[in-house]
Amino acid sequence: MFRAWLLDKPGGIFQAELRDIDESRLPTADVLVRVSHSTINYKDALALTDRAPVVRNWPMVPGIDGAGIVLESRHADWKPGDRWILNGWGVGETHWGCLAERASLRGDWLVPLPPRFDTRQAMILGTAGYTAMLCVQAIAARGLRPHDGEVLVTGATGGVGSVAIALLARRGWKVAALTGKASQEGYLRALGASEVLEREAYARPGKPMQKERWAAVVDTAGSHILANACAQARWGGVVAACGLAQGMDFPASVAPFILRNVTLAGIDSVMQPAAARHAAWAALAEEIDAAQLESMARDLALEQVLDAARALMEGGTTGRAVVTV
Structure with a gap:
């Protein structure tokens, strides 16, 4: 039993x-x-x-x-x-x-x-940490580096968001954290966020093309938040989308993808082949800070x-x- x-x-x-x-x-x-x-x-x-x-x-x-x-x-x-x-x-x-x-x-x-982790530490990361690493790797695979500009992380206090902030900051990115929990600003800055933004402005309908800001985005929300993040992506930017916390819809325009060469990279963690999983976990073992993880x-x-x-x-x-x- x-x-x-x-x-x-x-x-x-x-x-x-x-x-x-x-x-x-x-x-x-x-x-x-x-x-x-x-x-x-x-x-x-x-x-x-x-x-x-x-x-x-x-x-x-x-x-x-x-x-x-x-x-x-x-x-x-x-x-x-x-x-x-x-x-x-x-x-x-x-x-x-x-x-x-x-x-x-x-x-x-x-x-x-990985030898560096015990089973508890591995589950602090879990699918959230593994997915965050897949997002970070997708951004890097398309040639983007910290000198290209800022990166936005939505759903910042969640599992994927928390690990993504820590990983991106460690790689040298200037990270903006989008959250509906203003009380958690200290937590987000301790993870490496240089700016904390209020979610509300992104959670409602916006223009299909907005002022360029983000070289990259890690999005866990979908819906209007994802659409607004795409609308603010810089020319050649990459938006790694892995979640649907706000919704499964995507009320957006093709304009950012055509006029600004923006890439929307879908990140699925469920059916990734073994090689990708091994690479992601090896990278987590090398890059995650133990104190931040705790x-x-x-x-x-x-x-x-x-x-x-x-x-x-x-x-x-x-x-x-x-x-x-």
């Missing part, structure tokens, strides 16, 4: 319960693992509160992120005792996830835990997951929630 959060919809009525589950119910896969730490991402919060159709198969154990130790393996790359990280691959949506003491996972989905963390017990998910959905959280499983 192992403890896990189980989501179900008997008779169409949603249930979320922390309960004991027999190991025989785990899905079929080639690696059995002990989960040491997990996280609560936005997608996890949506699933745990039934705010969106994240879960595709019922019942479901949520948790798109995990880190821990291999217990049993039929996969050539993994043996008992190996330390692993998991991000995405539909886990917590179509395959039982990591808000549980045990998980049965495909070895092809796992990434070796400043983002809030530690939770498995019993606190549902309350934390509700708080996240209400916009009442900052940084990263780390679950000790």
